[in-house]
Amino acid sequence: MAHARAMLDNHPREFGFSAEHLAAAIEACFDCAQTCTACADACLAEDDVASMRRCITSDLNCSDVCVATGRVLSRQTDYDAAVTQRALESCIRACTDCADECEKHAQHHRHCAICAEVCRACVAACAELLGDEVEEEMRALQGG
Amino acid sequence: MAHARAMLDNHPREFGFSAEHLAAAIEACFDCAQTCTACADACLAEDDVASMRRCITSDLNCSDVCVATGRVLSRQTDYDAAVTQRALESCIRACTDCADECEKHAQHHRHCAICAEVCRACVAACAELLGDEVEEEMRALQGG
Amino acid sequence: MAHARAMLDNHPREFGFSAEHLAAAIEACFDCAQTCTACADACLAEDDVASMRRCITSDLNCSDVCVATGRVLSRQTDYDAAVTQRALESCIRACTDCADECEKHAQHHRHCAICAEVCRACVAACAELLGDEVEEEMRALQGG
Amino acid sequence: MAHARAMLDNHPREFGFSAEHLAAAIEACFDCAQTCTACADACLAEDDVASMRRCITSDLNCSDVCVATGRVLSRQTDYDAAVTQRALESCIRACTDCADECEKHAQHHRHCAICAEVCRACVAACAELLGDEVEEEMRALQGG
Numbered sequence: 328m329a330h331a332r333a334m335l336d337n338h339p340r341e342f343g344f345s346a347e348h349l350a351a352a353i354e355a356c357f358d359c360a361q362t363c364t365a366c367a368d369a370c371l372a373e374d375d376v377a378s379m380r381r382c383i384t385s386d387l388n389c390s391d392v393c394v395a396t397g398r399v400l401s402r403q404t405d406y407d408a409a410v411t412q413r414a415l416e417s418c419i420r421a422c423t424d425c426a427d428e429c430e431k432h433a434q435h436h437r438h439c440a441i442c443a444e445v446c447r448a449c450v451a452a453c454a455e456l457l458g459d460e461v462e463e464e465m466r467a468l469q470g471g
Numbered sequence: 472m473a474h475a476r477a478m479l480d481n482h483p484r485e486f487g488f489s490a491e492h493l494a495a496a497i498e499a500c501f502d503c504a505q506t507c508t509a510c511a512d513a514c515l516a517e518d519d520v521a522s523m524r525r526c527i528t529s530d531l532n533c534s535d536v537c538v539a540t541g542r543v544l545s546r547q548t549d550y551d552a553a554v555t556q557r558a559l560e561s562c563i564r565a566c567t568d569c570a571d572e573c574e575k576h577a578q579h580h581r582h583c584a585i586c587a588e589v590c591r592a593c594v595a596a597c598a599e600l601l602g603d604e605v606e607e608e609m610r611a612l613q614g615g
Numbered sequence: 616m617a618h619a620r621a622m623l624d625n626h627p628r629e630f631g632f633s634a635e636h637l638a639a640a641i642e643a644c645f646d647c648a649q650t651c652t653a654c655a656d657a658c659l660a661e662d663d664v665a666s667m668r669r670c671i672t673s674d675l676n677c678s679d680v681c682v683a684t685g686r687v688l689s690r691q692t693d694y695d696a697a698v699t700q701r702a703l704e705s706c707i708r709a710c711t712d713c714a715d716e717c718e719k720h721a722q723h724h725r726h727c728a729i730c731a732e733v734c735r736a737c738v739a740a741c742a743e744l745l746g747d748e749v750e751e752e753m754r755a756l757q758g759g
Numbered sequence: 760m761a762h763a764r765a766m767l768d769n770h771p772r773e774f775g776f777s778a779e780h781l782a783a784a785i786e787a788c789f790d791c792a793q794t795c796t797a798c799a800d801a802c803l804a805e806d807d808v809a810s811m812r813r814c815i816t817s818d819l820n821c822s823d824v825c826v827a828t829g830r831v832l833s834r835q836t837d838y839d840a841a842v843t844q845r846a847l848e849s850c851i852r853a854c855t856d857c858a859d860e861c862e863k864h865a866q867h868h869r870h871c872a873i874c875a876e877v878c879r880a881c882v883a884a885c886a887e888l889l890g891d892e893v894e895e896e897m898r899a900l901q902g903g
Contacts, residue, residue, distance in 0.1 A: 329473070329502050330589055334509035337581040339516045353505060358473050361501045364545040365478035367819075371812055372483040372548040380803055381693035387799075387819075388687045388698050394538060395683035399676045399709075401508040404516040405669035407712040410676050410705075417698075417705035421687075424695040437481040445474055511675075515668055524659055525837035531655075531675075532831045532842050539827035543820045543853075549813035551856040554820050554849075561842075561849035565831075568839040617761070617790050618877055622797035625869040627804045645793045646761050649785060652833040653766035660771040660836040682826060689796040692804040725769040733762055 329354045331401070340403055344459040348452075349400065355452035356397030356418065359445050363390035363425060366442035373436060382428045382439065389425035389446065392418050396453070408464060415457045422446040422453070473498045475545070484547055488603040492596070493544065499596035500541030500562065503589050507534035507569060510586035517580060526572045526583065533569035533590065536562050540597070552608060559601040566590040566597070617642045619689070628691055632747040636740070637688060643740035644685030644706065647733050651678035651713060654730035661724060670716045670727065677713035677734065680706050684741070696752060703745045710734040710741070761786045763833070772835055776891040780884075781832060787884035788829030788850065791877050795822035795857060798874035805868060814860045814871065821857035821878065824850050828885070840896060847889040854878040854885070 332350035335342070342349065367386035370379040396418040399411055426446035433440035476494035479486070486493065511530035514523040540562040543555055570590035577584035620638035623630070630637065655674035658667040684706040687699055714734035721728035764782035767774070774781065799818035802811040828850040831843055858878035865872035 330506045330585060331509065333585050334506055334513065334582055337585065338509070338513045339518075353509075357501050357505045361497060361541060361545060362474045362478055364542045365475065365482070365497075368546045368548050368816070369478065369482045371815060374483075376812070377808055380808070383803060384690050384692050384694050384800070385698075388690060388694065388702075390542075391683040391686045392698075392702060395679040397505060398508045398534075398679045401505060402512040402672050402676060404512050404672050406672050406676065407708075410673075410680075410709050410712050413701075413705040413708040414676075414680060417701040420695075420701040421698050424698050438478055441474060441477050441481065512672070515671060520668070521664055524664070527659060528656070528834050528836050528838050529842075532834060532838065532846075535827040535830045536842075536846060539823040542823045546816050546820060548816050550816050550820065551852075554817075554824075554853050554856050557845075557849040557852040558820075558824060561845040564839075564845040565842050568842050618794045618873060619797065621873050622794055622801065622870055625873065626797070626801045627806075641793060641797075645789050649789045649829060649833060650762045650766055652830045653763065653770070653785075656834045656836050657766065657770045662771075678830075685793060686796045686822075689793060690800045692800050726766055729762060729765050729769065 329357065331357075334401075335403070338403055342403055343463045344456075348456045348459055352415075352449075352452040352456040353397050353400045355449040356393045356400065359422060359449040360390045360393035360397060362442050362445040363387070363393065366429065366438050369436070369438040370432075379432065382432060385421075385425040385428040386442070389421040392421040393449065400456070408460060412457060412460055415453045415460070419450050419453050419457070422449045426450070473501065475501075478545075479547070482547055486547055487607045488600075492600045492603055496559075496596040496600040497541050497544045499593040500537045500544065503566060503593040504534045504537035504541060506586050506589040507531070507537065510573065510582050513580070513582040514576075523576065526576055529565075529569040529572040530586065533565040536565040537593065544600070552604060556601060556604055559597045559604070563594050563597050563601070566593045570594065617645065619645075622689075623691070626691055630691055631751045632744075636744045636747055640703075640740040640744040641685050641688045643737040644681045644688065647710060647737040648678045648681035648685060650730050650733040651675070651681065654717065654726050657724070657726040658720075663723075667720065670720060673709075673713040673716040674730065677709045680709040681737065688744070696748060700745060700748055703741045703748070707738050707741050707745070710737045714738065761789065763789075766833075767835070770835055774835055775895045776888075780888050780891055784847075784881075784884040784888040785829050785832045787881040788825045788832065791854060791881040792822045792825035792829060794874050794877040795819070795825065798861065798870050801868070801870040802864075807867075811864070814864060817853075817857040817860040818874065821853040824853040825881065832888070840892060844889060844892055847885045847892070851882050851885050851889070854881045858882070
């Protein structure tokens with residue numbers, strides 16, 4: 328059981344947007360970071376490792392970007408909205424690429440099927456939060 | 472919901488020790504990495520930030536060591552047992568230090584109370600796995 | 616002395632673009648990741664820590680994004696160009712924000728002045744590589 | 760050119776031990792983190808990838824432990840000496856394992872030869888700093 332929501336609910340500052348969406352994206356990033364590390368390792372142990380190279384690179388890249396994004400999202404003290412947005416966009420791309428690659432091997436390797444699902448869930452959570460961030464920004468620009 | 476156990480259950484290799492303990496330690500490390508990042512950020516936002524310096528450093532160190540340990544534990548393909556053991560020992564120390572610091576502020580800052588609990592849970596999960604690892608090593612040395 | 620260039624020169628694959636620009640960006644990311652971690656720590660130790668909150672958050676975010684980007688750039692085996700581009704864009708934004716913040720304190724805190732310079736150098740190295748990547752992509756699209 | 764020493768020389772606190780040794784260890788950790796990431800990627804691209812599995816895992820573990828250790832060492836504000844010591848011990852073990860593995864392939868893969876050298880240099884820098892830390896601790900215990 329992750330604690331991202333509990334930590335947000337006890338943060339001294341108030342946030343401009345949904346703590347539910349924010350906690351969901353943070354937890355999805357950390358879950359995806361772990362799952363992709365495990366998937367890279369499982370791919371490496373497969374007999375057909377030579378055909379898993381692209382998948383392993385996607386896993387490793389996705390894991391690194393997810394750790395960075397999960398941490399950036401965990402910081403709500405005087406942050407820059409554009410840094411968060413670029414991090415979310417980078418994370419959505421890395422997770423989409425990793426899901427696409429893993430899906431190619433999902434029939435033969437169950438760990439790739441699980442990893443693809445976890446990546447898609449992270450894309451969905453980050454996209455929802457990115458929508459909130461952009462909306463909030465529009466409101467601020469419109470003087471509201 | 473984390474996926475460490477599902478990934479271990481679908482890894483092509485078999486492990487010398489309990490997948491339950493391994494999955495618990497991996498998930499505890501990633502949960503602790505996120506919680507400590509969030510706690511450092513919440514401490515930074517507090518009015519008494521000047522008295523939270525030691526706690527912030529402990530949080531940041533603990534988060535970095537937990538990410539590294541959670542990833543090392545996620546790799547089960549042809550690994551070195553001594554690397555895992557030193558990583559677990561390092562993680563147990565970083566989490567203990569962070570729990571000790573956070574407990575000093577737990578009365579005033581609820582985020583520190585939660586973080587201390589998460590750190591203690593990570594210590595327990597890593598200590599259990601370290602016990603398994605050492606036992607496994609003894610068995611191997613005894614020719615069993 | 617960093618080894619990014621030596622490692623690229625001994626990689627089994629050939630790259631579509633300048634190894635010089637690639638090595639420069641990788642080394643800039645890792646240098647920036649370390650410098651920002653050190654700057655966050657130095658800011659935390661300052662007497663006026665309460666006015667350094669925004670700078671500390673920028674430092675920590677920049678360090679995390681730089682580690683992820685430096686690693687993504689270090690992977691040249693069957694990678695996805697769009698993942699690299701989004702990572703570079705995210706890194707350029709995080710470094711620009713951190714440089715902007717650090718420059719506000721550069722008169723009083725020498726560590727902020729150094730950190731701002733290192734961040735600007737990382738922006739320049741990433742922007743040059745991003746230009747190469749986009750050019751390469753255009754050539755590929757034009758069938759050349 | 761890395762900036763660890765310049766950042767230490769401009770830190771608001773004074774350190775109990777040699778800034779030269781500390782900066783050397785920090786820079787060695789970040790250099791090793793990058794080199795090991797690059798070596799894992801180069802190993803993955805080799806024709807004999809199936810026989811490089813153990814080396815890839817050692818590279819990835821070493822890179823993660825080096826990032827964590829390089830960051831822990833970069834934090835000099837109110838830190839816990841035991842956390843630093845355990846991190847150094849963990850780093851020395853991960854680097855030694857990685858150097859041992861890479862040396863087995865050094866004849867055929869130049870990237871492994873370079874990586875082994877970088878890992879040994881990191882072991883030496885961390886061991887020197889660990890010696891300083893333990894000496895400092897003894898002095899403190901002896902009331903001096």
